[in-house]
Amino acid sequence: MQDRGTKKWTSIMLPEHQRALQEMWEQQEWKEKPILDEQQMVEINMKLQLALNEDLTVEIEYFKDHDYHKVRDKLLAVDPLNNYLRLEGMELPLDSIVGVWID
Secondary structure (H helix, E strand, C coil), rough: CCCCCCCCCCHHHHHHHHHHHHHHHHHHHHCCCCCCCHHHHHHHHHHHHHHHHHCCCCEEEEEEEEEEEEEEEEEEEEEEECCEEEEECCEEEEEHHHEEEEE
């Protein structure tokens, strides 16, 4: 039997294998959530309390779905017992927050 030459191996793969390979490539692009030290957590907490007490707009960077996101909004409440904070437009888990800036 004669060799037909080189074929692209993906053209002969099953669709399930192609999807698995695509997922693997996407997972290589995933970012890891940083581990905050005690000083960073205290600083975030102080900024959140200041923004809440002074009715200031905050910009919050949070980690979700293997990537970083930012939101700028008014802070309405911080609930450490239930582990969330409430903004005018959304709620965020406190443990997803990686940075806070006050306008």
